[in-house]
Amino acid sequence: MQPRHFISLLDLSSQELRDLIHRAIDLKNNRNPDFQPLKGKVLAMVFEKSSTRTRISFEAGMVQFGGSAIFLSPRDTQLGRGEPLEDSAKVISSMVDCIMLRTHAHDTVTTFAQHSRVPVINGLTDLLHPCQLLADMQTYFELRGDIQGKTVAWIGDGNNMCHSYINAARQFDFKLNIASPADYRPLQSIVDPAADRVAFFNSPIHAAHNADLIVTDVWASMGQESEQKKREFAFRDFQVNTEVMQAAHPDALFMHCLPAHRGEEVEAAVIDGPQSAVFPEAENRLHAQKALLEFLICR
Ligand code: CP
Numbered sequence: 429m430q431p432r433h434f435i436s437l438l439d440l441s442s443q444e445l446r447d448l449i450h451r452a453i454d455l456k457n458n459r460n461p462d463f464q465p466l467k468g469k470v471l472a473m474v475f476e477k478s479s480t481r482t483r484i485s486f487e488a489g490m491v492q493f494g495g496s497a498i499f500l501s502p503r504d505t506q507l508g509r510g511e512p513l514e515d516s517a518k519v520i521s522s523m524v525d526c527i528m529l530r531t532h533a534h535d536t537v538t539t540f541a542q543h544s545r546v547p548v549i550n551g552l553t554d555l556l557h558p559c560q561l562l563a564d565m566q567t568y569f570e571l572r573g574d575i576q577g578k579t580v581a582w583i584g585d586g587n588n589m590c591h592s593y594i595n596a597a598r599q600f601d602f603k604l605n606i607a608s609p610a611d612y613r614p615l616q617s618i619v620d621p622a623a624d625r626v627a628f629f630n631s632p633i634h635a636a637h638n639a640d641l642i643v644t645d646v647w648a649s650m651g652q653e654s655e656q657k658k659r660e661f662a663f664r665d666f667q668v669n670t671e672v673m674q675a676a677h678p679d680a681l682f683m684h685c686l687p688a689h690r691g692e693e694v695e696a697a698v699i700d701g702p703q704s705a706v707f708p709e710a711e712n713r714l715h716a717q718k719a720l721l722e723f724l725i726c727r
């Protein structure tokens with residue numbers, strides 16, 4: 429049987445994604461230490477970039493389900509010394525039950541998956557961060573109910589998180605208002621298939637008007653550190669602050685995948701304020717990915 433992969437939200441059907449969110453909520457609310465569907469199973473985790481949430485949530489999730497996880501860094505494996513990806517994928521997938529990768533190039537994950545005999549999970553690439561969207565959707569469903577037909581405002585960089593929100597707008601059927609500086613818009617190839625769900629705005633206030641969820645992310649992602657100053661200037665009018673939150677629906681939530689830079693993309697009063705859902709959102713990485721691991725490995 430061909431393995432299922434999770435490289436993009438588009439790899440699962442809308443119904444599968446919805447079922448996964450409900451399963452994640454169920455696993456969170458009815459935690460049972462005796463339920464160990466991944467007993468004896470092993471997850472390999474390849475990290476080309478830093479991580480707090482992704483590493484801990486996958487590792488803890490595997491242990492809670494009776495399995496284990498191996499942390500692999502290119503610095504300490506042959507991956508960093510030029511062993512072909514194809515060979516690495518064949519070898520690693522012959523020994524473990526699932527592989528998660530966090531890489532710079534998106535192609536690294538897709539190539540790896542082509543040569544893997546076990547499921548491959550995208551733990552973030554320069555293009556997409558689909559695991560984060562599972563947690564974000566779970567959080568919205570828990571706190572406000574179904575997101576179908578709601579309006580989400582993305583304020584800031586048209587980056588991997590923004591791309592994943594565009595895919596989520598298609599899969600979960602919500603409207604996405606995007607406010608980004610002209611030079612930092614999301615890729616047209618990701619926007620085009622979602623054209624009926626996505627609208628662009630020049631100002632965060634206009635994008636946030638009556639929105640049910642406001643989301644942002646850092647101005648300089650991992651790998652863009654040298655652009656920090658240039659980006660601080662380009663994004664100076666794209667902060668999520670109290671004024672932006674006031675333009676949204678009074679029940680609106682604020683989300684951020686974290687790590688956050690208070691005073692840059694978000695005002696401290698917003699991220700630490702009553703509408704912020706960032707900590708349940710972070711915790712839900714654990715529950716959502718447990719549901720994902722169960723879905724991919726226990727087929
Ligand atoms: N949100 C997220 O992916 O966090 P980490 O970079 O800490 O894994």
Ligand code: NVA
Nearest residue numbers: 587645649650685686
């Ligand atoms: N856009 C950010 C997300 C971090 C979780 C980055 O890629 O660094």
